[in-house]
Amino acid sequence: MPESLPPHLQSTVNELSESHYFETNPCPPSLKAHAAAASAFISQHVSQNRRVVLVSSGGTTVPLENQTVRFIDNFSAGTRGATSAEYFLEAGYAVIFLHRQFSLLPYSRHYSHSTNCFLDFLEEAYTTTTTIPTISPPGSNRAADREEVEKENPRIQVPQQYLTPMLTVLRKYRRAKAHNLLLLLPFTTITSYLFTLREIAMCMRPLGDMAMFYLAAAVSDFFVPPSRMVEHKIQSGEIPQSVLDGRKDGKAAKLVVKDEEREQRSEKEPVKVAPGGAGQKLVVDLDPVPKFLKKLVEAWAPDAMIISFKLETDPSLLLHKCRQSLDRYSHHLVIGNLLSTRKYEVVFVDRQGEQWIRLHRYDDETDGSSAAVTGQQPIVEGEGDEIESIIIPQCVRRHEELMMRKSVERVER
Ligand code: PAZ
Structure with missing residues (x-):
């Protein structure tokens, strides 16, 4: 636009x-x-x-x-x-x-398939185990005698060392x-x-x-857009015209063009090129x-109170993009973050200005952080592992202030 x-x-x-x-x-x-x-x-x-x-x-x-x-x-x-x-x-x-x-x-994120596979936090247990001696038949080698353990009432349990953190998560989830x-x-x-x-x-x-x-x-x-969406799987190889003619969807081959065709397309077209089949490229044209x-x-x-996030990779763009978003959409708060530092540093941008938030435990690693790059000092620093433990109380406080302002406005009206 x-x-x-x-x-x-x-x-x-x-x-x-x-x-x-x-x-x-x-x-x-x-x-x-x-x-x-x-x-x-x-x-x-x-x-x-x-x-x-x-x-x-x-x-x-x-x-x-x-x-x-x-x-x-x-x-x-x-x-x-x-x-x-x-x-x-x-x-x-x-x-x-x-x-x-x-x-x-x-809650289940604490024991996801990728970080903490839940199976690694479980072990087998049995209510009773009975040892049954097995007597070798007469004449056999005594060394073959062995004991069999009969396990009854199998259960799955969490080893003691994992219990407390798991119980905490479980209780919150169940509540x-x-x-x-x-x-x-x-x-x-x-x-x-x-x-x-x-x-x-x-x-x-x-x-x-x-x-x-x-x-x-x-x-x-x-x-x-639907007008350019093909119905079926995009083909990387040539489809004979006779086969295409028989299809209802005439758009089937539109996304796949030959090199020469691509050269004829306007330079300005948003053309993304990926390796295709013999001499062909996949050209994806997005709106x-x-x-x-x-x-x-x-x-x-x-x-409602509306908070959006803005993600950037270039630190020099982050604040500009956050302010631009706030100006364009006139909502309450933009929380900016960089791909590389998003887990320990964010910036709150609202009409009053900006406020950097950073976790203490990463202070040693902040050389490349956005606050360091822009020369900004974090206003709020926090302990703990999760920056959301600081972000959410800040959002809640701002929401309460907004509700308060709106209730005053209602009374004054
Ligand atoms: O999902 P995640 O924790 O890996 O990443 C979170 C995030 C970077 C997607 C989020 O903080 C964010 O910035 N969302 C908005 C992205 C954007 O449209 O600019």
Whole structure:
């Protein structure tokens, strides 16, 4: 979208592209079920006067085919989202966890397949073991005599040394389940993420300013629009014209072009090249995803507290991009982080300015950190292993201040 348009035209273009997106992209089949689950969850917490936060987590995929074999993905494992959700639950919030399917989840993340495989924390045990001597038949070699151990009532148990940390996690998990404080809603594609976010945001309206959006998902900026999406698996080799002619989907070969064809394409086209079959390249032409944050702030959840994340890899861009996001979307807070330091350092950017947050235990390793690069000193430093233990109380404090301001405004009106 042209950046140079005057603001009123820019927002009209935005509106059009957003509504066009929802009109032209397929609604995910799970949407109705997700909306029903969210509505019931929200009603319960509205009636209990509890704050609700929607935490988005993990990366969105960009399918290259309708019957998707290949897709574009990103690095996010969902650590930020899953960890943050736990701290929000601890702070008394109910959590709608809108997450990439199979990414990390609150609580179970402590014993995931990749970090702490849960099987390594278990051992076999038996209630009784009986030793049965086996007597060799007469004439046999006595050395063959042996004892058999009969094991009864097998159990699986956690060795003593792992018990305390596991019990702590288990108790928190069971409490969240028992009180219905955590709703897990999965997505996979960028489209299913956006449809679900819009739907759930509208379900959350009855919460008013007791709702918070904490958008930690790594959402794709580009996608293949339905008009250019092929139905079937993209082929790397030549398909005879006679076979293609018989197909309903005439777009089948459009993404695969020969070298000479590619040379004829305009230099300006966003062409990404990957090795293809004999002499062929895969050319992927992506459109920008319309910016939905504005819509969330202005239309879908106008009373809620909205916090977004901004990820960069170049330290010199981080603050600029955070401020730009705040200016464009007029929400409450942008939390900036760098790919390389995101686990121990973030920057909070709001209309008052910026505030760096860093974990103490990484002080020795901060040479390349964003605070060091920009010459900023961290305002808040914390102990512990997880920076979310500092991020969430800060977010909660800001949410409380916002609720307070809004209640004063209501009284004054
Ligand atoms: O999921 P993770 O813990 O590996 O990474 C978290 C993160 C870097 C995706 C998140 O902190 C973030 O910055 N999300 C927003 C990304 C963006 O769209 O700019």
